Amino acid sequence: HVHESVDEGVDARDDWARRRRKGIPTDKQLLVVACMDERIPVEDALGLSLGDAQIYRNAGGKVTDDVIRSAALTTQYFDTTEIIVVNHTDCGMMSASDEDVIEGFEAAVDGDLDDVDLDPALPELNIGDASLAEWVRMTDDIDAACAAQVEYLENHDLIPDDVSVTGYVYEVESGHLRRPGERVAEQVNERV
Amino acid sequence: HVHESVDEGVDARDDWARRRRKGIPTDKQLLVVACMDERIPVEDALGLSLGDAQIYRNAGGKVTDDVIRSAALTTQYFDTTEIIVVNHTDCGMMSASDEDVIEGFEAAVDGDLDDVDLDPALPELNIGDASLAEWVRMTDDIDAACAAQVEYLENHDLIPDDVSVTGYVYEVESGHLRRPGERVAEQVNERV
Amino acid sequence: HVHESVDEGVDARDDWARRRRKGIPTDKQLLVVACMDERIPVEDALGLSLGDAQIYRNAGGKVTDDVIRSAALTTQYFDTTEIIVVNHTDCGMMSASDEDVIEGFEAAVDGDLDDVDLDPALPELNIGDASLAEWVRMTDDIDAACAAQVEYLENHDLIPDDVSVTGYVYEVESGHLRRPGERVAEQVNERV
Amino acid sequence: HVHESVDEGVDARDDWARRRRKGIPTDKQLLVVACMDERIPVEDALGLSLGDAQIYRNAGGKVTDDVIRSAALTTQYFDTTEIIVVNHTDCGMMSASDEDVIEGFEAAVDGDLDDVDLDPALPELNIGDASLAEWVRMTDDIDAACAAQVEYLENHDLIPDDVSVTGYVYEVESGHLRRPGERVAEQVNERV
Amino acid sequence: HVHESVDEGVDARDDWARRRRKGIPTDKQLLVVACMDERIPVEDALGLSLGDAQIYRNAGGKVTDDVIRSAALTTQYFDTTEIIVVNHTDCGMMSASDEDVIEGFEAAVDGDLDDVDLDPALPELNIGDASLAEWVRMTDDIDAACAAQVEYLENHDLIPDDVSVTGYVYEVESGHLRRPGERVAEQVNERV
Amino acid sequence: HVHESVDEGVDARDDWARRRRKGIPTDKQLLVVACMDERIPVEDALGLSLGDAQIYRNAGGKVTDDVIRSAALTTQYFDTTEIIVVNHTDCGMMSASDEDVIEGFEAAVDGDLDDVDLDPALPELNIGDASLAEWVRMTDDIDAACAAQVEYLENHDLIPDDVSVTGYVYEVESGHLRRPGERVAEQVNERV
Amino acid sequence: HVHESVDEGVDARDDWARRRRKGIPTDKQLLVVACMDERIPVEDALGLSLGDAQIYRNAGGKVTDDVIRSAALTTQYFDTTEIIVVNHTDCGMMSASDEDVIEGFEAAVDGDLDDVDLDPALPELNIGDASLAEWVRMTDDIDAACAAQVEYLENHDLIPDDVSVTGYVYEVESGHLRRPGERVAEQVNERV
Amino acid sequence: HVHESVDEGVDARDDWARRRRKGIPTDKQLLVVACMDERIPVEDALGLSLGDAQIYRNAGGKVTDDVIRSAALTTQYFDTTEIIVVNHTDCGMMSASDEDVIEGFEAAVDGDLDDVDLDPALPELNIGDASLAEWVRMTDDIDAACAAQVEYLENHDLIPDDVSVTGYVYEVESGHLRRPGERVAEQVNERV
Structure with a gap:
């Protein structure tokens, strides 16, 4: 009967609309902590779709008390098991x-x-x-800063030990992510 | 000559990649403060493209000290003149x-x-x-909470008085924004 | 030979054009009873294509003698085995x-x-x-009205007992169907 | 400010969701009365989009008391000024x-x-x-039947005199509309 | 090596460009005989692509001495094994x-x-x-004319006996093919 | 009123379906005389759409008595004012x-x-x-043959003198048309 | 974890950006030697995508000392195992x-x-x-010239013996490649 | 008449196929000198289409005697008035x-x-x-090398003085062009 497939749609909508109070986690059980900069396509850069991950963003992508509050809530109550930090080049935190x-x-x-x-x-x-x-x-070096944020999260008491924490620097000049310290662009201009 | 149009592309890329240190604001001079929930398509809901606005997101879309830090920086140093708060129904902050x-x-x-x-x-x-x-x-009523966040931002000393502040509730059940308190869905089920 | 595939096309067209007098039922053996409101995308909401279902629509999606006439004809002569009722919020029948x-x-x-x-x-x-x-x-409460229409059809002597009857309320404010009484939008605004 | 265009969207949604109780008519101020047959793409055949017209459909596209009820309501309360009747070839009403x-x-x-x-x-x-x-x-001749339905509507006391009423026969065998009696397909097979 | 796939392309082009003198038949081994009327999408109506079939067209889609010449050449020298005749309604040959x-x-x-x-x-x-x-x-009745052309081809000495010959009438009013005499459009307007 | 635009569609369909008996010419008032070869995309090569031109095709694209019959009918009764002849390389008429x-x-x-x-x-x-x-x-030289067909048509008593006649050779090896005798491909392989 | 697929993307970018110093060959291990003419779509003609092949181009697609330098470097240090030469009709080297x-x-x-x-x-x-x-x-005959360039490369001491060398002439008049000497266009105009 | 637009197509094809011997320059009167590396999308990076520019490519994008030969021919005989040099990061010339x-x-x-x-x-x-x-x-520094190639071309006796010469470095790691020496990627990682 057609109503069976209609019912599936009705139920899927209910799961989406009442996801949090029904205890359904994000699709990827992932929290992203990123800078609020307008040039960072956070979802595209990480290959995420709507529903996949919660996305925390502030000035600089820094681990503040608000990050701890947000990360503690999602890892302890919403089954989040992974955190990815995204900082970026030409961050406003390096502009003064x-x-x-x-x-x-x-x-x-x-x-x-x-x-x-x-x-x-x-x-x-x-x-x-x-x-x-x-x-x-404010920030002196974006790669060092990114590595530091990862460490803050890995060591905090309110974040469970088995939560995976990884950090990347998004290059606004290239549109690519790099691991902290791996500045590819500085290695390709001169004779090896 | 062809190199003239190539040069335009080279310059545009430089403006994008070094936007912050060249003192170029976001395209819409806008900061969004939204919840980090995975179901909120912040850019689509507000009609924004990459480059248009900085987007602060935390658990609940609450005005914390980190929001004040981020909002103060962008309104005072990056020419941001508008803030939009986006809270949403079925927020995790209402789930316990x-x-x-x-x-x-x-x-x-x-x-x-x-x-x-x-x-x-x-x-x-x-x-x-x-x-x-x-x-x-934690939050009791999402519409009241949204209105309160707007007030916090409007009254804070570190946010210039002429910054426009507006709040909306994003309905995860409908995919639409509403103004706080205007619950359309509750008004259309019975005889007028 | 090419004429064999051409003949298949010729026969398929004949089946379509003379479907009723050749005794071919609708593709889903389904009758929909819906309101005539201009905002109801009946086919899309139920996932139907041209040819799938007969669609009865009147003011309010009410079970009238005309519905009984139409439903009796299709269930008894055209092999229809399922009826879906679609009412909707903000129905004109609730506007005065x-x-x-x-x-x-x-x-x-x-x-x-x-x-x-x-x-x-x-x-x-x-x-x-x-x-x-x-x-x-006229209608007082759209969910109650929908449930009542389902009951009228289930109990009528001219509708065979084994015909499946289901009812939904289409929310014009969200673009989604709900089962009668399951008002999701009213359950997601406050602390659980 | 961005919130101005967001507000336009919020208001447009409110107009759509509460259209009937706000007294907003259909976009084309049109009621269609058509057969419920699964092969009639009513909107496509008439060039209509969602929101343009209310669509009454029953077995045969006949003017019953339910049609009168529905047409009287929309012409008197919802500013509808035009009615189009759509009957069709191979109608089930001609199959027995x-x-x-x-x-x-x-x-x-x-x-x-x-x-x-x-x-x-x-x-x-x-x-x-x-x-x-x-x-x-039941129906003997689809063109005559269509003309009769138009007449019923034009002459009924509950339908205002200035409402325009037009009828067409949709040919399931060709996918085209014709005016009642203008059977093009029968005029093109022999020497003039 | 890349040159191997390039060589395949070079050879395919040679087969196409010198198809006739290399003795390669049409892809479907088909000859179509159709009217030259501007409204007949011969290839689309028969599901043919470029390369599939030779297409003879003249005023009326009649079997003349030129058709016999063309059909004899292709069936005897180009391995053609099937002929399809396409006549059509509202043919100019019926207009005077x-x-x-x-x-x-x-x-x-x-x-x-x-x-x-x-x-x-x-x-x-x-x-x-x-x-x-x-x-x-000139033509009196298009279905009779189509059947006659098929017969002329089936009986002619210069067309091998095992060549399949089929005829269709293309309806310009519906965009469909029919077999000669099967006027669907005349059978669906009245009670059975 | 919506029925006005619907009526336009109904009338347009009637003009299309009864074009010949209503005395409406082809859209471009053009007759094409082309070879029946399966590799000639006649419409695409000349930039024609359905409805633009009548298309005569036979083995070789030769001017036979059937061409004269067809061309006389269309130039005298259907307002055709132009004829284009299309012959092609690797024609079957040159293969034996x-x-x-x-x-x-x-x-x-x-x-x-x-x-x-x-x-x-x-x-x-x-x-x-x-x-x-x-x-x-049979044909010895395709360019000479094309020029000859043009001449036959220009000089025939049943083709009005003011009908424009032009000929082209379609190159199956390049997909381009050339004027008879202008073999570009033979002029570009050696030093000027 | 999501970071695993992100890491894959980061690594792939590193392989692309530092391909040469990491010793990664072109995707097809191919060097093309072609004319610099603006009408040669080298990649499309050979079915190549970005990353597939190195492409040497000069006036005429001639084997000069610069070609030897470039070909020796890529065959000896970058694992290139195939060379394709592309000359073309109407080359500027034949224009004076x-x-x-x-x-x-x-x-x-x-x-x-x-x-x-x-x-x-x-x-x-x-x-x-x-x-x-x-x-x-300067060049007298493009097919002979192409064959000669292939020979130069096959016999040169700095090009390893097991490197495959193939030559084609790109016809600007047809958009197709041919093997040297196979002038299809000259073979299809006359009776065989 | 339709043959007029067909003739335009025939003439355009002749201009394209015999462009060089008819003395027609490239569409942008441009010569590009670029490296043969497989990662350089030369046309896309410069915004060029087929027909716009001649493209010289060798190992390293170096100005050799072959470049001088090619550039002298095109600037003196083919009306070329501009040269653009494109070198790139991670060039093979820097890998040993x-x-x-x-x-x-x-x-x-x-x-x-x-x-x-x-x-x-x-x-x-x-x-x-x-x-x-x-x-x-071999190359030590790609930006210095690019600047040097520009100078070689600007000063050579066989290149007319009024030919514009410009150089860019294509970054394989970012997909962008930069002017020699303007290494944006090195300027955005640290506090200003």
Whole structure:
């Protein structure tokens, strides 16, 4: 009967629409942590389709407390077993000095940055004795930064030990991913 | 001469590859703040192409300190003038009680959560007297939550006053965006 | 010889063009009873192609005497073994009160509705003591209405007992079918 | 701002999903009355897209009381100003004699057809002194039948006088529409 | 080696370009005899591709001495084993009376048609006592004409007995082929 | 109203289906006379679509009495004002000697060719004192043959003087048309 | 894990980008030697894709010392095992006499050609007692020239004996390759 | 008349097939000098179509005496006014030391390289006192090499002074062209 195939479609839609409360994981059980840069085609670069992976993105693709919160939730409650970090060349985090950024922020609030809630929904959050520049996390070298983010995730207590963590640098100049440190483009211009 | 059109291509590639350090903004001067859920086709839902907008995504599409950090950087240094928040139905943040989440975290670290660095790259970060559940930010009602995130961004000191902030709820069950509170699907089942 | 494959085409065309008088049933032996609303892509929603199913459509997708006539003919003479009812949200039958509709009809005929032949080809047809509003069949709740139409068909003497009858509500707001009563869209907005 | 074009999309979806209760007519202000036969590509034959027209279909494309109910509602409440009737060659209504059909019905109910409710939702509906064969409406000549249906609609009190009514016969053997009586295929086989 | 596949292409081209003198038959060993009318998609109607069949076409798709010449050559020298005749409805050969055609010809030559060479390359060719109208071959009934052409070919001494001959009428009004006499379109308009 | 555009479609179909008896000429007022060879894509080579031109084809693309009959009819009754002749390289008419062809025919009829009706529908047709080889019309040089056919048509009394006649040779080895005598391929292999 | 398929992509890119220094040969281990003419679609004519073959092209597709240099390098260091030579009809090398070319060169340098370095990067290169016309290498017959280039390559000491060498002439007038001397186009115009 | 557009096609084909001897230049009046490497999509990278440009390619994209011969011919006789040089990263010319290459050649000829004709068609050609390594032309730095080739062409007496010469490096690792020395990929990995 035709209604049997129609019912299959109805059920598939229900599974999709109520996936989270029915306890269905992402199709690839994958969380991506990437930079929010507009030039990164995250899904295409990793070969992902809608439904395959949760995708965390922030300025720089850095492991912050928000990444830990998000990664802990998905690895512990949504059956995620893999994390891939994607940083990229020409990242905005490499486009200025720490000093210039902090000065700009101070000018913006027209006063003392200490009086600003870093988290408007959680005013109690603070960075103790750390400097604001440490919170902003500018980057010196994108390959080193990528390797560091992988390490932060591998070692954190709220991320299960058996979660696989891998990192890549997306080259905006070539449209390809590379492993951290493997700068192919610098190896092909001169006599071997 | 042919080399003139070739040169145009060479220059366009340079603009793309070194966009950030050349001070070129995103094509739409837009930052999106969305949930990391695997079912949200963020670009398609908003009609965006690669290059148009920076896209911040975390668990729940919540305004955290990491959102503030990212939004402050892009609005102050990268000429971003608009922020769009995208939350969605059947969000994972609505799939459990606060108690269940915290219990799970405690079991994971096998001890006291107070001893865990929330931010591995910035151990000084802490939430003072706030409860861990406040940091996790589970959600009761997705429309109310979306409206609240918009407000947090509109009122924060590090986001310039003239930045436009708008929020939408993406319906995973229909594939459409709605304005917070406008639940069309609940209005069409009965006699007017 | 080429004429053999040409003959196959000639025969296939004859089967198509004289299908009814040659006693060939629809490809899926299916009758659909749906609302006449312009927003219902009946074939696409059910996965049907030209030739698969007969499609009855009227205002509201209601089981009237015309539905019984049509369903009795196809189940008894054209080998149809399945009926699927498709109602839909935002149906025009839910857009006004009984009183408003009858008042409008009365104004239209500029006099007494009792003098109007309900069926111009069969003037003897009448509704006895029933009210005109019962004949018009406005709807209060689309899911309940759909379930009721299924029941009318399952119980009617002119529809063979072994005919399968199933009902769905097509959501114009989402483009999906649901089983009556399973309003997914109302279940995904709040904490479980 | 990007949210302006997003808002246009949100509003367009609301207009579509709540079209009927917002009082928006079909795109072409058209009602089609066609046969339910599986071989009639109603939309393609008339050049219609989803949203353009309401489509009434029953066995034979006959003007019954259900057609009058549906046509009266749409012309009076939904701003419909045109009706197109589509009958077709090799119609099932021409595939048997009146006697054979009635005999079959009697065998089906295994007794007296007078005891059967013609309309299960409106048991008071009856056909007075008319014969059941008149209610079933078998057809002798498809072109004459089509012209008759047009006339029924043009003359009915519940259909406003300024509604345009046109009829066509769809040829299943050619895939083309013809005006009633214009049987092109019979005019091209012999010397003029 | 790559040159091996290149050589295959070179050889295939040689077979195509010198097919006739190399004694290679048409791909389907088929000759079609069809009318020259501009509305007949001969190849599409028969499912043929370039290379499949030789296609003879003249006014009316009639078997003339030129057809016999062409058919004798291909069946005896080019391994053709099948002939398909295609006539069609609304043929120009049915658009006037014999008298009108002859009168027109006489006016054209402004004198006696007997003085005109019917075949400019073979002035000796003549039609003896036959009338010019017989040479022109106007048609009364297209199905009868098609059947007659098949018979002419089947019985001719210069066409081998084992050549298969089949005839079809192409309906310009429907785009379909029919066997001579099987006028489907005339059988589907009335009650059986 | 929608029925207006539907009526346009109905009328267009009537014009197509009854084109000849309504006195509508071919779209390009063109007759093509081409060889029946299976390798000639006549329509593509001349840039023609269905409906554009009548297409006469026989063995060799020769001007026979059948060509004169067909061309006289279309130029005088169907408003055709142009004739294009298409001959081609590697024509079957160049693949044997006159003697071989006649011998083969004699073997086929197993007796005297004089007893065979050249035209089965018109037994009175005969070739007087001409030899059968002249009737078969083998070809020595394709470019010369093409030019000769053009001349036959230009000079014939039954073809109006103002009809344009042009000839081309289609090269099966290159897929291109050339004007008779302009053998490009023979001019490009050696030093100028 | 998803990173495994991502790693495959990263490795494949590395193999492509550093193919030469990793010692990976071309996909078909093929060197093509062709004329630089703008009308030769070298890859399409030979059925090659990017990556398949190295393609040497110069004026005339002649075997010069530069061809020997290039062919020796690829056969000895890059595992190339096949060479295909592609010359073509209407080559520019056949468009003038030796005298005209030399005169033009002399006019260009406005003096003695002996004072001009034939190779600006290697001024010591000279042609001894040979004439400049021999160095320019105009062509008399394209098929003979093609065969000669094949022979030069087959016999040269720096090309390994087991390298396969094949030559073709690309016909710009037909878009096809032919083997040297096989001028199909000249064989299909006249009676066999 | 249709034959007019057919004639246009016939003439266009003649212009294409006899372009060189009719004195018609390339469509862009351009000569490209590129490396023969299999990874360089020369036409795509420069935006060229068939017919646009002559394309010289050798090992390394070096300016040899063969380049001078080819460039002199096209600039002086074929109206070419522009030359573009395309070298590329990971060129085979950078994959070994001079010594290794010469040793390999010596092993290949199994004796003295002095006895080998560098140019088999022109045995008088020799390199005087230059070393064989100079003739092979290995490369140390691809950007410097590209700039040098441009200079050789700009300064040569046989290339007219008003010919435009431009050079690019094609990056096999990114699929993009760059101007010599502009290594974008090396500028985007670290903090500015």
